[in-house]
Amino acid sequence: xxxxxxxxxxxxxxxxxxxxxxxxxxxxxxxxxxxxxxxxxxxxxxxxxxxxxxxxxxxxxxxxxxxxxxxxxxxxxxxxxxxxxxxxxxxxxxxxxxxxxxxxxxxxxxxxxxxxxxxxxxxxxxxxxx
Numbered sequence: 001x002x003x004x005x006x007x008x009x010x011x012x013x014x015x016x017x018x019x020x021x022x023x024x025x026x027x028x029x030x031x032x033x034x035x036x037x038x039x040x041x042x043x044x045x046x047x048x049x050x051x052x053x054x055x056x057x058x059x060x061x062x063x064x065x066x067x068x069x070x071x072x073x074x075x076x077x078x079x080x081x082x083x084x085x086x087x088x089x090x091x092x093x094x095x096x097x098x099x100x101x102x103x104x105x106x107x108x109x110x111x112x113x114x115x116x117x118x119x120x121x122x123x124x125x126x127x128x129x130x
Contacts, residue, residue: 001026001027001028002024002025002026002027002034002100002118002119003024003025003026004022004023004024004025004098004099004100004119004120004121004122005022005023005025005098005121005122006020006021006022006096006097006098006121006122006123006124007020007021007022007023007124008020008021008124009096009124009125009126010125010126010127011127011128011129012088012126012127012128012129013128013129013130014088014089014090014128014129014130015087015088015130016088016128017084017085017086017087017088018084018085018088018126019082019083019084019085020038020082020083020085020096020098020124020126021080021081021082022036022038022080022081022082022083022098022121023079023080024036024079024080024081024098024100025079026100029102030076030079031074031076031079031080031081031100032055032076033055033102034055034100034101034102034119035052035053035054035055035100035101035102035103035104035105035106035107035111036052036053036072036074036081036098036099036100036106037049037050037051037052037053037072037098037099037100037106037111037117038050038051038052038070038072038081038083038096038097038098038099039096039097039099039114039117040092040094040095040096040097040126041094041095041097041123042091042093042094042095043094045094047097047114048063048065048094048112049063049111049112049113049114050062050063050065050066050070050072050083050096051063051066051070051071051072051083052072052106052107052111052112053072053073053074053081053106053107054104054105054106054107055104055106057073057074057076059106059107060072060107061107061111063112065091066085066092069085069086069087069088070083070084070085070086071083071084071086072084081098083096085126088126088128089128090128090129090130091128092126092128093126093127093128094125094126095123095124095125095126096123096124096125096126097120097121097123098120098121099114099117099119099120099121100117100118100119101116101117101118101119102118103116103118
């Protein structure tokens, strides 16, 4: 059983920054064991994989639309995944989801497909205006 709880969403102006957090609670394994990633879904659009991080935090991958603006990181002693988002635009408005899976490789081909991930959080809303 894995529970993911996102926080940190909100309403900001274009050009501002936000940090999203995701608390990972697992009954059998610690967060160390899980591949972790962030997805988002804007109204009337499909889920979009944004960033993924390996179990050791040594490898990350990003979708082109957020490359250079978003940074994924993990603090396993704190069982927490982060997404630092800079220079936000209205196109970044969406519900953001934290996802987890034991199956590796974490950053292999297909990481951005939503069907690849077993565990999902409830999501946190990010709204960018201006």
